[in-house]
Amino acid sequence: MSKNLRVKTSKFIDETSRVSFKFNGKTYYGFKGDTLASALLSNDVHLVGRSFKYHRPRGIMTAGSEEPSAIVQINDNTSLTEPNVRATEIEIYDGLEATSQNCWPSVNFDIGGINNFMSPLLPAGFYYKTFMWPASFWEKYEYVIRHSAGLGKSPTKPDPDIYEHKYIHCDVLVIGAGITGIMAAKTAAKNNLKTLLLDEKNEIGGSTIYQDSEHVKINDQSSSTWLENEIIELEKLDNLEIKTRTSVAAYHGYNYLLARENLTDHLSKGEKQNKVRQRLLKIRAKKVIVATGSLERPLVFNNNDRPGIMLSSAVKKYADYYGVATGQKNIFFTNNDTAYESAISLNKKGIKVESIIDIREQSNSEFTKEAENLGIKIYRSHTVVDTEGYKRINKITIMELSKDGQSFTSSKKITLDCDCLAIAGGWTPAVHLFTQSGGKLKFRDEDQVFIPNEYPSDQISIGSCNGDFEIDDIVKNTLKTLKEFLNIKKTNYDDLNIQCPKDKEIRNIWLLPSDKVLGKTKPFVDYQNDATAKDIKLALREGFRSIEHVKRYTTTGMGTDQGKLGNMHALGIIAETAGVKMGELGTTTFRPPYTPLTFGTIVGRNVGEYFDTFRRTPMNDWHIEHKAEFENVGQWKRAWYYPKNKETLHEAVQRESKAARDGAGILDASTLGKIDIQGTDASELLNRVYTNAWSKLAIGKCRYGLMLNEDGMVYDDGVTTRLDENHYIMTTTTGGAANVLGKLEDYLQTEWPELDVYLTSVTDHYATASVCGPNSKKIINKIIPDLDLSDENFPHMSFKNAKIGNVKCRVMRISFTGEHSYEINVQANFGKSLWEKCMEAGEEFNITPYGTETMHLLRAEKGFIIVGQDTDATMTPIDLQMDWIVSKKKYDFIGKRSLYRSDTMREDRKQLVGLVTDNPSEVLEEGSQIVADTNLKPVEMLGHVTSSYYSPNLNKSIALAVVRGGKNMMGQKLFIPMENKNINVTIVDPVFFDKENERLNA
Amino acid sequence: MFLITCPFCGEREQSEFKAGGEAHIERPKQPTELSDDEWAEYLFMRKNIKGIQFERWNHSHGCRKWFNVVRDTSNDEIKSVYKMGEKPPTI
């Protein structure tokens, strides 16, 4: 039964190109250039969705991005579906499929609609109140709430579309390509400024481009003809770039803006293939010109939300731009002249306008006169008090307003039939981006608008977003502001001759009266969140005063449209009810994005393997060839274990750990941070940053060091080697390298600039293979036969320069496993060949590559800590039972003073201990809690397990833990409470294996 | 994201820098002679002003130099930038 309401050929719609699309499963036709909204309206479809809370039928209200009601789900594909798309923005294409949201089972019969009848039970704050009382009911409420709430459905599979980010630098950014934006962009570009002009619509020209009133003329042409010629000129300019379908989402400080450029959403499925869908533009502009226009205000009266109730400007745009009649029996309801202008426009196209309801007593502009001459019935001093029609408006009831506008002259009611009610409540400057940038608004009392007042950066607002609504004011003020802003004397527009009717009469009544008591009415302020004037008044009665609080309590302005239509009414109603001035009340904060952004646009190309940068060692290919499993350590991909014959992690680690102690093991240690330290004060720097003494370390020797924060807590550790008198190489933890370098630089530059020290990060410059185990010496001897490996010449904790063939290397005899071991460092590009040489030489000694998991196990057997695993930012060296490394003699080092604070000296701090389980095969879970008394309620937590393994070399389970006062609890029995049992453990010394360190020299 | 004029490299975007907290808090020369309270004053106490704040910044993704910035924390306006060791401007 769909009708065709296309009334007149529009030059903006390509009627030769018919497009078929589906809405709620039914096929419709529209034309290229239509939005989903205009195409549906041309088929006489108004009902497109249900409201969020009461599930009331809702239609299309606007023709732009401010649309609160007509939001739809696009595409039902699990990876491509997109919720909350405004039907007024999405352009139709062949194959477009859209469905209504917030309704089940269908938009015509929605079970949630029962909320509408339950609405007396769902006042403002319903959800907050429900959540608070009684708590045990929450589960019951939750089921209902979860099933009735929610805006649309999220995709459940990864998004296959391509998105990207782009940086743009320009001299002048113009936001909004209406008449003022076009004038500004052309003026800037003609003055040799690199200019970017953005508009969210598919074409530029704003509302002027479809203006055809005989009363508005520029240089004796209709304003649209004049602008068309301007646009032709504009497109010829070299240093001007124009981007349409581009919406500015955020305006940050320092003229940094984010915009979303939509490239393919209007294309058919075939045309979209392999193209970038959306682009996030990161714009840094020297100057910004905001020309975002204004949004028409609705009127707030009883039942003002039915399908068929639309903004008057939208009704005009559908007729003038899309050539679509939004109804066959149209009534306008207004507080200003805009509606008359729209009504005339409709009349010209043969669309019937029955009457105009005007809340003003009179108005005498050329528009009103013309409307009267056309025979449109005008009801002055009247207001709509009610509407009827469940799925589409069919009747309105009007009454005559009293002088003060708060009641009626008599109880006489007039009922009028209509199928579209166009409402015009005046205009609200679109100051959203301006306030996002930090701009301060001022309130203009005459016409009750907020306009820009103080600019926080180099920017201006021009046109109706700056509070100019008549074309002659707009042009005059724009030119004046532009000249100052761009510092120019003349523009092309200085001699424009502009004609337009002057009538600024507007009568603002924020909440129009009804013949019923407020409690029995539904005057919607926020259509998307179903907040009514009643809710706002309730919030005030309940004691809320701050606009920000009322907003959150009533959810006014908290939908995806951020209440673009109704925020001013909310403010007006609060001001009237509370008896304060609107200007003093202030506004709520507009936050980015101006219109919703897809996650795809935000992340751009940074998805999957490009989500974060990662680093691989020079031996990486070998690890892959030998089927290593990897783990992430900081940004590094480290070999985790090397499973053989489908071994599990546990099996592989047990094998690797045993082999490293029985024969030989090899570890890729290239990821350890390496800092080259040179300068006459290098030793002094180490003295100041490590807890132990460094001045007497002989050249060629290595020393383990612990670095603290100034608060005394362990920060990093590692071995540093003295290569020469004034030359050291420091190693850091894999994850801590960048921070340690930063910390050292900070102290050198700010606290100790007198020290002569130079730091260079050389982590990436060296590859490191660590060979350990009783056979390590034989293996190194095969690779570097010239090197004397005797304990006398090359003892533990020393270093030698050597050569493998022609390749220079540094060999350190240091150990993190407790085994006799060597660390060989070569220039990074020789890393893989070094590794292969070690493997080849070690083959006869059963050399076994091991990963980070085995490394962790082996060091835990020795009770060596891993900073960040066995420590957090609350462990001092004393807590770690590492008193031996804290110099008593040194006058100062970073963190020293903090070790003597009353808090760090407490005996009952958590301290590092070893744990063994009564059942030696039971392995504890890392992170599990430790208690002494399982009957105590609440249970007293003494600490937690930090490292835990099954040791194949000891044939038992071992763990490291931090326990309150643990240092003095040696031998004590404690419990690890788990879900189904308590595990019995005993506190022991954290060194489990080879306490005498005999194996280091084995 | 604001722009910071590194005294060594010039104007760069904020993402190249790392903030380092309040400026002009000098590490005590003789920490061991301080009381717990005096040490805590150095270690923990920071002003966190709404308005004009003197703070340290590091050009961590550039020249890696530390320097001082005078910033209005209410609107991120940078009033002055000066090198370590230079006298703070009067603002």
Ligand SMILES: [Zn+2]
């Ligand atoms: Zn720099």
